[in-house]
Amino acid sequence: MIMVARTRKIRKLLIANRGEIAMRVIRACREMSIKSVAVFSDIDRNALHVLCADEAYPLGGALPRESYLNQQKIVELARAASIDAIHPGYGFLAENPDFAELVQEAGMIFVGPDPTAIRMLGDKTQARKVARRLGVPTVSGTVEPLQDAVQGLREVEQLSFPVLLKAAAGGGGKGMRVVRSAGEFDSAFRTAQSEARSAFGDDRVYVEKYLDGPRHIEMQILGDSSGHVIYLGERECSIQRRHQKVIEESPSVAVDAQMRQKLGDAAVRLAKEAGYANAGTMEFLLDAEGQFYFLEMNTRLQVEHPVTEETTGIDLVRQQILVAEGENLPFRQDDIEHRGHAIECRVCAEDPENGFMPSTGVLTHYEVPQGKIRVENGFRAGDEISVYYDSLLAKVVAWGRSRPEAISAMERSLREFRIEGVKTTIPFCEYVLGHKQFVEGTFNTSFVDKYFDPTILSQISSDEMMAMALSATLVSRNSSSSNHRQNDSPPSKWREGRLENYRA
Amino acid sequence: MNNEVVATIGQKTFSINASGDNRAVIDGSSYSYSFVLIKDDKYSLILNGRCYEVIASLPNNEPPTGKGEIVISLNGKIRTVQLDDARTYRLKSLFARSTAKSHHQTVRAPMPGIIARLEVSVGDEVVPGRGLLVLEAMKMENEIRSTTRGKVTRIFVDKGKIVEKGESLVIISSE
Numbered sequence: 289m290i291m292v293a294r295t296r297k298i299r300k301l302l303i304a305n306r307g308e309i310a311m312r313v314i315r316a317c318r319e320m321s322i323k324s325v326a327v328f329s330d331i332d333r334n335a336l337h338v339l340c341a342d343e344a345y346p347l348g349g350a351l352p353r354e355s356y357l358n359q360q361k362i363v364e365l366a367r368a369a370s371i372d373a374i375h376p377g378y379g380f381l382a383e384n385p386d387f388a389e390l391v392q393e394a395g396m397i398f399v400g401p402d403p404t405a406i407r408m409l410g411d412k413t414q415a416r417k418v419a420r421r422l423g424v425p426t427v428s429g430t431v432e433p434l435q436d437a438v439q440g441l442r443e444v445e446q447l448s449f450p451v452l453l454k455a456a457a458g459g460g461g462k463g464m465r466v467v468r469s470a471g472e473f474d475s476a477f478r479t480a481q482s483e484a485r486s487a488f489g490d491d492r493v494y495v496e497k498y499l500d501g502p503r504h505i506e507m508q509i510l511g512d513s514s515g516h517v518i519y520l521g522e523r524e525c526s527i528q529r530r531h532q533k534v535i536e537e538s539p540s541v542a543v544d545a546q547m548r549q550k551l552g553d554a555a556v557r558l559a560k561e562a563g564y565a566n567a568g569t570m571e572f573l574l575d576a577e578g579q580f581y582f583l584e585m586n587t588r589l590q591v592e593h594p595v596t597e598e599t600t601g602i603d604l605v606r607q608q609i610l611v612a613e614g615e616n617l618p619f620r621q622d623d624i625e626h627r628g629h630a631i632e633c634r635v636c637a638e639d640p641e642n643g644f645m646p647s648t649g650v651l652t653h654y655e656v657p658q659g660k661i662r663v664e665n666g667f668r669a670g671d672e673i674s675v676y677y678d679s680l681l682a683k684v685v686a687w688g689r690s691r692p693e694a695i696s697a698m699e700r701s702l703r704e705f706r707i708e709g710v711k712t713t714i715p716f717c718e719y720v721l722g723h724k725q726f727v728e729g730t731f732n733t734s735f736v737d738k739y740f741d742p743t744i745l746s747q748i749s750s751d752e753m754m755a756m757a758l759s760a761t762l763v764s765r766n767s768s769s770s771n772h773r774q775n776d777s778p779p780s781k782w783r784e785g786r787l788e789n790y791r792a
Numbered sequence: 793m794n795n796e797v798v799a800t801i802g803q804k805t806f807s808i809n810a811s812g813d814n815r816a817v818i819d820g821s822s823y824s825y826s827f828v829l830i831k832d833d834k835y836s837l838i839l840n841g842r843c844y845e846v847i848a849s850l851p852n853n854e855p856p857t858g859k860g861e862i863v864i865s866l867n868g869k870i871r872t873v874q875l876d877d878a879r880t881y882r883l884k885s886l887f888a889r890s891t892a893k894s895h896h897q898t899v900r901a902p903m904p905g906i907i908a909r910l911e912v913s914v915g916d917e918v919v920p921g922r923g924l925l926v927l928e929a930m931k932m933e934n935e936i937r938s939t940t941r942g943k944v945t946r947i948f949v950d951k952g953k954i955v956e957k958g959e960s961l962v963i964i965s966s967e
Contacts, residue, residue, distance in 0.1 A: 475923070479926070648904045675930060703868060706847060756873055761797045761808045762837075
């Protein structure tokens with residue numbers, strides 16, 4: 289069969305997202321001489337992605353469903369601004385086939401797979417069906433969404449506890465709950481449903497057997513509209529909290545050339561079956577015996593895509609845009625070379641000492657590392673981190689010729705961060721990078737439960753404590769004497785500074 | 793004039809007299825230091841020859857209390873330092889010992905968020921671990937559970953309300 293691809297140049301692209309991923313796409317647009325268009329909620333008027341884009345339009349609202357999930361509004365704005373294409377980023381509407389369809393019906397390009405491919409593979413229950421049909425191993429569980437908690441419990445009888453409730457439309461650990469006994473099922477089911485509704489606008493939930501302590505390995509693929517699909521190597525994403533990745537790397541110490549090819553072949557077969565064009569990721573679980581199971585597909589760009597970019601030298605966002613324009617992939621499987629080792633750490637506004645609870649507030653101080661390191665950042669000093677959106681502030685990506693080199697570059701870079709105003713996952717990442725199991729590569733998704741000791745993060749030396757005590761004393765003395773205020777502390781210049789922040 | 797300050801970090805206290813130029817007496821020993829403002833809230837401290845980068849700020853999300861709390865980031869490590877003059881500090885530690893335990897426990901929001909739903913009503917008996925309400929923040933739902941046994945005597949919030957960190961949610965009273 290000969291397919292003639294129709295190409296259509298993108299001149300102006302709207303990014304239906306915020307934070308670091310919006311910045312990532314804006315930068316790719318700049319490099320490709322494409323005009324970038326941002327959209328923003330009421331509270332994001334001053335956000336970095338709005339300041340950096342060529343054009344920006346308000347969505348209104350603050351809650352995701354009033355703003356970044358408002359499909360009609362986004363398409364309306366795009367139409368009015370004569371936009372050629374919409375890039376959804378990840379999260380929000382990235383895996384919503386109705387949105388992709390809406391964009392196409394409005395005569396614009398959706399930078400992502402076709403809606404039919406999203407329906408087939410992005411829906412987790414559908415993808416499991418396809419994998420079973422193709423003989424790709426899957427974790428046991430339902431291939432249909434659960435009607436209600438009662439039916440869910442009946443299904444669990446076949447699987448035995450613990451089980452995992454998952455959003456059919458899900459990703460990123462949202463709408464996911466481990467259930468260890470029948471008593472917890474009802475409340476876990478409702479929470480999973482409501483989380484899924486709020487994160488994806490779709491509350492379908494299914495259940496699968498929960499494997500204790502597998503590794504999480506995923507395979508990046510790239511397809512074009514002429515039916516070529518290639519794989520770009522695996523990413524190890526086993527360091528997770530709340531089923532959300534924090535540290536990712538490529539290659540995985542657990543994957544050899546033979547397994548890489550097996551995983552790659554399975555991923556390519558799944559993608560071809562669905563006629564998948566654009567970037568996508570197949571997630572697998574790898575058990576202690578080296579058996580892998582297909583978990584789900586993410587029909588979008590992943591948060592951790594930079595580690596693959598670093599080891600292959602391929603700019604995935606650029607390729608996404610080229611493929612969306614109808615271009616064929618400029619390389620074949622044999623052209624892909626893997627070089628060195630890359631690690632990514634996610635800097636999230638969360639408190640690792642306190643169960644990774646979300647930490648919100650104004651970034652009173654914000655400096656990112658410099659030197660030989662890649663930082664994908666979405667914020668700057670003065671920004672307010674609100675309760676409304678994802679906690680990801682920035683990603684740090686280190687590359688080295690070997691894994692130890694990449695680890696030490698990452699450790700150095702994490703130490704250069706200066707973030708004040710919110711707690712972050714940086715101390716957690718430092719803990720992991722220095723941990724024996726991580727350094728030796730003998731870890732899996734139970735790392736946090738098994739080895740993470742939050743009390744160790746609090747340790748500082750007595751010298752450091754004395755330096756802090758002295759600093760606080762001197763800061764307080766300096767500012768009170770210069771202001772002639774009666775009140776010793778807190779110094780008044782900060783009060784004024786903070787009032788400005790409240791006003792913003 | 794007595795310039796002695798008591799700085800408390802967690803469980804540890806330091807008595808500091810830094811009235812002399814570039815000399816400070818800390819817990820009875822004398823140290824020389826250099827402390828310069830770099831920009832805005834950023835300073836450089838050299839103490840015993842060691843370099844520290846210092847960023848000072850107020851505790852976040854709380855209106856200034858005048859209690860003398862300063863958040864210090866020292867080479868990226870962050871602690872809240874409580875400052876008192878020596879006299880206030882001695883009074884406070886006396887007072888702390890005489891405070892009796894209350895029979896009412898106010899459950900406060902551990903983080904800012906939106907009340908996704910309430911799981912108890914006024915009059916409900918609760919035990920430790922019983923879910924009280926669900927707080928949604930950054931797209932994650934967090935169940936706030938009771939840590940005590942008692943009766944719910946007051947609920948301050950409704951579904952959909954946005955709460956700040958530390959805001960009162962529920963009062964649980966025990967007999």
